[in-house]
Amino acid sequence: MLPSDLDALVVVVLNAAQTEAVLFGEKGIAPGLPAGAVVIACATVAPEFARTMEARCAGLGLHYLDAPISGGATKAANGELSIMASGKGEAFAAARPVLDACAQTVFELGDQAGPGSAMKAVNQLLAGVHIATMAEALTFGMTQGVEPAKFVEVISKCAGTSWMLENRAPHIVEGDYTPRSQINIWPKDLGIVLDVAKSAGFSAPITAAALQQYMVAVGMGLGGDDDAAIAKVYARNAGLSLPGEDK
Numbered sequence: 001m002l003p004s005d006l007d008a009l010v011v012v013v014l015n016a017a018q019t020e021a022v023l024f025g026e027k028g029i030a031p032g033l034p035a036g037a038v039v040i041a042c043a044t045v046a047p048e049f050a051r052t053m054e055a056r057c058a059g060l061g062l063h064y065l066d067a068p069i070s071g072g073a074t075k076a077a078n079g080e081l082s083i084m085a086s087g088k089g090e091a092f093a094a095a096r097p098v099l100d101a102c103a104q105t106v107f108e109l110g111d112q113a114g115p116g117s118a119m120k121a122v123n124q125l126l127a128g129v130h131i132a133t134m135a136e137a138l139t140f141g142m143t144q145g146v147e148p149a150k151f152v153e154v155i156s157k158c159a160g161t162s163w164m165l166e167n168r169a170p171h172i173v174e175g176d177y178t179p180r181s182q183i184n185i186w187p188k189d190l191g192i193v194l195d196v197a198k199s200a201g202f203s204a205p206i207t208a209a210a211l212q213q214y215m216v217a218v219g220m221g222l223g224g225d226d227d228a229a230i231a232k233v234y235a236r237n238a239g240l241s242l243p244g245e246d247k
């Protein structure tokens with residue numbers, strides 16, 4: 001049972017289907033929200049879906065903020081997320097106290113739903129490719145006698161580094177695949193990127209290659225593991241043992 005004076009609802013579920021279920025499913029929350037409340041939708045979804053949700057919420061007198069997030073579990077816990085937001089001025093105004101509590105940086109990317117999710121797709125292209133590339137480089141290094149811990153120590157201070165390398169490669173070094181961000185997120189997110197690219201007539205071959213590696217990881221039963229486990233795809237193919245694995 002929701003309080004009747006709710007001002008804002010933050011929805012952070014896995015995907016579009018779950019977002020729709022939370023808002024408009026059998027036990028959907030949206031019809032019970034008071035008019036003027038704001039729905040802050042944070043799952044990574046396609047821009048078109050965000051536009052549809054905005055229209056359906058408007059039909060109930062609700063504001064809708066397209067507000068995908070970036071920064072991972074640690075930044076979320078510390079209230080330091082980056083939020084790529086778009087929506088009407090009233091939606092931003094109603095959401096402001098929540099945004100200020102959750103985020104270090106709120107980007108205002110447009111006055112309707114869609115541009116927030118479009119920017120998030122751009123981020124996911126890079127983030128998904130960077131995780132896969134980190135795993136490729138780390139395991140390539142192992143074939144040359146570069147230990148994973150030394151890889152992190154050196155490359156994190158060199159031009160080949162990335163935020164994802166610095167955030168995820170330590171999980172491989174520690175052999176800790178507790179999911180902070182699951183492998184399962186990537187077929188969804190790179191699928192969104194490729195769908196958007198296709199509708200724009202844009203070829204994204206590097207994204208497509210990374211997606212294949214995540215699909216292999218899912219096929220290996222690693223979907224629920226931390227996305228750093230994509231390194232296991234490379235390790236298996238090369239006959240390498242990652243930290244924490246038996247020889």
Ligand SMILES: NC(=O)C1=CN([C@@H]2O[C@H](COP(=O)(O)OP(=O)(O)OC[C@H]3O[C@@H](n4cnc5c(N)ncnc54)[C@H](O)[C@@H]3O)[C@@H](O)[C@H]2O)C=CC1
Binds near residue numbers: 021022044
């Ligand atoms: N994990 C990460 O580092 C990041 C995730 N994201 C995105 O944020 C979203 C959430 O990601 P995660 O937390 O990792 O996903 P998750 O799958 O770990 O968590 C989703 C949660 O939603 C709950 N849920 C699903 N349907 C529900 C319903 N009808 N009612 C109530 N709860 C329901 C699930 O039980 C689960 O606890 C995704 O869209 C993801 O792509 C964005 C940035 C970073």
Ligand SMILES: O=C(O)C(=O)[C@@H](O)CO
Binds near residue numbers: 069070071123124185
């Ligand atoms: O932080 C982000 O941005 C992400 O999307 C990743 O952490 C993947 O979930």
